[in-house]
Amino acid sequence: MVTSNNAMDILGKPLDGIKVLAMEQAVALPMATFHLAALGAEIIRVESPDRARANYLEHDLLRDKQRLGLNLNKPGAADLFRQLAQEVDIVAHNFTPRVMRKFEIDYESIRRVRPETIYLSITGFGTTGGWSDRPLFGPGAEAIAGNYQLIGEAEDWPGRPGTIVYADDNCGAHALVAVLAALERRDDSGVGSHLDVSLYETSVSMLGPVIAERAIGGNFPIRSGNSDSRYAIHGVFPLSGLDRWIALAVNKEQIPDLLNTLGLAINSNYSDEAISEVTQEMLGDDLVARLQSANIDSHLVSDVADHFIDPKLQTRNYFTSMLWDGNRHPTKSTIWGGGMTLEPIPARDVGADNHTILNNLLKLTTAEIQQLEKTEIIGSGIPAIEREPMHAAEQQIRIDRRELTRIENRPSIRGPAQSSKVGTDG
Numbered sequence: 001m002v003t004s005n006n007a008m009d010i011l012g013k014p015l016d017g018i019k020v021l022a023m024e025q026a027v028a029l030p031m032a033t034f035h036l037a038a039l040g041a042e043i044i045r046v047e048s049p050d051r052a053r054a055n056y057l058e059h060d061l062l063r064d065k066q067r068l069g070l071n072l073n074k075p076g077a078a079d080l081f082r083q084l085a086q087e088v089d090i091v092a093h094n095f096t097p098r099v100m101r102k103f104e105i106d107y108e109s110i111r112r113v114r115p116e117t118i119y120l121s122i123t124g125f126g127t128t129g130g131w132s133d134r135p136l137f138g139p140g141a142e143a144i145a146g147n148y149q150l151i152g153e154a155e156d157w158p159g160r161p162g163t164i165v166y167a168d169d170n171c172g173a174h175a176l177v178a179v180l181a182a183l184e185r186r187d188d189s190g191v192g193s194h195l196d197v198s199l200y201e202t203s204v205s206m207l208g209p210v211i212a213e214r215a216i217g218g219n220f221p222i223r224s225g226n227s228d229s230r231y232a233i234h235g236v237f238p239l240s241g242l243d244r245w246i247a248l249a250v251n252k253e254q255i256p257d258l259l260n261t262l263g264l265a266i267n268s269n270y271s272d273e274a275i276s277e278v279t280q281e282m283l284g285d286d287l288v289a290r291l292q293s294a295n296i297d298s299h300l301v302s303d304v305a306d307h308f309i310d311p312k313l314q315t316r317n318y319f320t321s322m323l324w325d326g327n328r329h330p331t332k333s334t335i336w337g338g339g340m341t342l343e344p345i346p347a348r349d350v351g352a353d354n355h356t357i358l359n360n361l362l363k364l365t366t367a368e369i370q371q372l373e374k375t376e377i378i379g380s381g382i383p384a385i386e387r388e389p390m391h392a393a394e395q396q397i398r399i400d401r402r403e404l405t406r407i408e409n410r411p412s413i414r415g416p417a418q419s420s421k422v423g424t425d426g
Contacts, residue, residue: 012040013038013039013040015036015039015040015041015183016040018036018040018042018089019041019042019087019090019361020033020041020042020043020044020088020089020090020091020092021044021046021085021088021090021091022043022044022045022046022065022090022091022092023046023094023095023105024046024047024092024093024094026094026137026138027061027138027165027168027169027172028094028122028138028167028169028171028175028199029092029094029120029122029172030045030061030062030172031169031171031173031176032120032122032172032176032179033045033065033092034061034063034172034334035172035173035334035335036176036179037063037065038334038342041090042066043064043065044065044066044067044068044088044353044357045062045065045066045068046070046081047069047350048069048071048072048073049069049070049071049351049380049381049382050071050379059331059346059347060332062347063331063344063345063346063347064344064345065347065348066348066353066357067348067349067351067352067353068354068357068378069351069354069378069380069381070377071376071379072105074375074376074377076375076377077377078103078105080372080378081103081105082104082105082110082113083362084357084361085105085110085113086114087361087362088117089117089118089183089186090117090118090120091105091110091118092119092120092121093120093121094121094122096124096132096134096135097121097123097127097132098133106127107121107127107194111194114192115192116186116191116192117192118179118182118186118192118195119192119193119195120175120178120179120195120197121195121197122171122172122175122197122198122199123136123196123197123198123199124136124137124198124199124200125199125201126196126198126200126201127196136200137168138166138167138168138199139167141200141203142160142161142166142167142203143158143160144200144203145167145200145204145207146204146210147160147161147166147203147206147207148160149223150207150210150223151223152225153223153224153225154222154224154225156223158223159223167203168199170202170206171203173335174205175195175197178195178197179195182195230251231250232250232251232255232270233248233250233255233258233270233272233275234248234249234250235272236248237272237275237276237280238276238279238280239283239300240281240282240283240284241284244284244301245284245301246279246284246287246288246299247298247299247300247301248275248291248297248298249297249298250297254295254296255270257294257296258270258291258294258296261290261294262275262279263278264278285300308330316337317337318333318337319331320333320340320343320344322346323346324346331344349380349381349382349383350380350381350382350383351379351380351381351382354369354373354378354379354380355369358372358378
């Protein structure tokens with residue numbers, strides 16, 4: 001956890017001075033560069049001015065990044081990309097290898113112009129093998145890797161995590177570690193690297209214990225819902241209130257303490273149904289406090305509103321805030337926290353930094369940059385938009401449908417120039 005009094009404040013961020021040229025889309029690579037930016041790297045996000053999207057859902061993934069609108073389909077655009085690649089430390093992409101070969105900006109092409117480059121490829125199935133040119137996104141990666149086969153009830157069909165970015169986040173974290181290791185290797189030896197990271201393989205890697213068990217003759221894994229053979233009780237149970245739940249992990253020796261805490265006789269039935277009948281009348285905070293006092297693993301099932309008002313996260317300054325239109329809005333921190341030391345820069349419009357990037361890195365004149373605009377090699381104009389606030393009546397409808405759980409109108413996000421506009425729908 002990064003705090004306000006640490007070496008990063010005194011010495012600067014670890015990746016200050018590192019430049020990244022990233023052809024990124026979707027989530028996996030933007031997740032990796034999001035964290036590289038927080039560590040001090042300068043991220044240049046390259047995207048087509050014709051195809052780029054403005055999507056508030058990706059606002060966090062676009063923050064702290066310069067945006068270059070480059071149309072690789074135009075003659076001369078790939079040459080410009082290679083020129084930029086000579087001026088950066090890391091070149092990264094999450095397109096299929098076929099696309100990179102088509103424009104001659106694949107690893108071999110970039111290595112010829114700058115051998116010490118760290119080249120990060122995030123692809124569906126890797127840059128080699130029979131499936132290398134197949135596209136793949138997070139939900140497909142989770143399915144083909146076998147993640148879904150383990151999610152859900154035994155008698156039901158396979159499930160999936162309730163998010164579209166589980167595999168992408170995991171892959172992005174793997175890529176982040178690989179980049180940091182490659183930078184250290186380059187510092188020691190001066191040698192560049194090709195980091196070949198795939199959504200498929202990083203998703204399979206999450207099944208390590210399952211694969212190891214099967215490798216030594218263990219049982220074929222089956223879906224078991226929330227149960228766990230190591231515990232007498234292992235699951236999620238209802239609480240009093242709208243869509244409020246508690247997670248319990250109780251071994252056999254702890255059953256008497258659980259029954260006592262729930263106010264049940266020592267010889268009571270402790271099936272999931274019997275426990276649910278009792279817990280659904282109880283308030284979560286009080287029950288968790290009493291269970292944890294008895295050393296029983298338990299916690300409320302959190303929603304986003306819980307996170308924003310969590311005193312532990314607040315005390316540790318996990319969240320940060322981002323200035324947007326003169327107001328401060330809550331935004332996520334990094335995987336290591338450190339919200340108070342972060343000063344996120346909001347998402348820029350597509351192509352907003354064309355002139356700055358080309359002047360700083362390639363020393364192009366205004367006239368030369370304008371010529372690139374005239375030939376449509378570079379472009380700009382797609383705005384980084386923000387979602388309009390949801391009206392209270394619409395929020396209530398979504399709560400009634402259980403699309404949302406609770407609403408916290410004013411989470412306490414620390415930061416300069418606090419604004420009453422800070423809020424979230426949990």
